[in-house]
Amino acid sequence: MNKALLSVIAASLILASGNDVNANPTNNTAKAKQSKGLSTAVKWTQQSQEFTLLTHYLYRQATQALREKTLPTTPWLVIMDVDETLLNNSDYNKRLDLSNGNYTNESWRSWVHEENASAIPGAIEFVNTVFELGGQLALVTNRNQQDDAYTWRNLTNVGFGINSTNTCLVGKRAQDKAAIDNKQIINDKDLRRNAFVSGNASLCWTHKSSVKQRWNQPFTLVFQVGDNIEDIAKTTQKNTDMNSLLKRQGKDILILPNAMYGSWSH
Numbered sequence: 001m002n003k004a005l006l007s008v009i010a011a012s013l014i015l016a017s018g019n020d021v022n023a024n025p026t027n028n029t030a031k032a033k034q035s036k037g038l039s040t041a042v043k044w045t046q047q048s049q050e051f052t053l054l055t056h057y058l059y060r061q062a063t064q065a066l067r068e069k070t071l072p073t074t075p076w077l078v079i080m081d082v083d084e085t086l087l088n089n090s091d092y093n094k095r096l097d098l099s100n101g102n103y104t105n106e107s108w109r110s111w112v113h114e115e116n117a118s119a120i121p122g123a124i125e126f127v128n129t130v131f132e133l134g135g136q137l138a139l140v141t142n143r144n145q146q147d148d149a150y151t152w153r154n155l156t157n158v159g160f161g162i163n164s165t166n167t168c169l170v171g172k173r174a175q176d177k178a179a180i181d182n183k184q185i186i187n188d189k190d191l192r193r194n195a196f197v198s199g200n201a202s203l204c205w206t207h208k209s210s211v212k213q214r215w216n217q218p219f220t221l222v223f224q225v226g227d228n229i230e231d232i233a234k235t236t237q238k239n240t241d242m243n244s245l246l247k248r249q250g251k252d253i254l255i256l257p258n259a260m261y262g263s264w265s266h
């Protein structure tokens with residue numbers, strides 16, 4: 001057999017083995033793990049001018065509504081969600097897309113501990129206005145309560161002017177879901193919202209007794225802000241009264257766009 005013929009046979013063998021993925025389990029794994037690329041939802045959140053324009057516009061409307069309100073002369077409160085309301089976590093979702101991964105508690109917790117979420121456009125201005133007008137801010141988030149310190153640092157790092165006097169952050173606890181009775185507690189944030197409004201959110205002063213007086217008093221709830229219908233008291237996807245919410249949007253509630261995830265997606 002001459003040298004040229006040997007080369008042709010060798011090349012054919014290499015090609016044959018390369019094409020037959022079943023002959024090589026490593027190739028199968030590599031193929032399965034190949035990323036499908038970014039989802040439309042992540043692209044829209046990260047790349048579109050529309051997302052920035054909409055969130056800015058919605059927050060500006062809410063800020064103006066707050067300025068035009070006749071505010072209570074007694075203590076008043078704005079309750080806000082954190083994720084996709086104050087903090088933009090689309091880099092976490094981008095990471096999932098690029099690895100063909102799904103949400104897991106572990107990967108989410110690791111992301112929270114990185115403290116790398118950015119601010120949602122328009123959110124800082126709205127929060128500043130709450131403080132300027134004399135309101136207090138309750139952050140009711142479904143991040144785990146054990147991670148409150150990470151969440152707090154991420155918020156201050158991106159420019160939210162929060163401190164323990166003007167803001168209280170309460171992450172999710174086991175009792176929040178267990179308390180749902182479909183009467184007074186309809187969704188897993190109602191228990192915490194009720195505690196804030198009645199002045200019984202004791203977690204606000206556990207670590208700093210000097211702020212107890214500030215939080216241990218009843219509040220008038222002036223605004224509720226989130227990206228999920230359940231960020232509105234006693235509301236779920238199933239019981240939403242659209243006509244009622246339409247009248248309230250931008251006046252005493254604000255729902256922001258989040259195409260990546262929500263109570264609508266499960």
Ligand SMILES: [Mg+2]
Binds near residue numbers: 081082083226227228
């Ligand atoms: Mg959220």
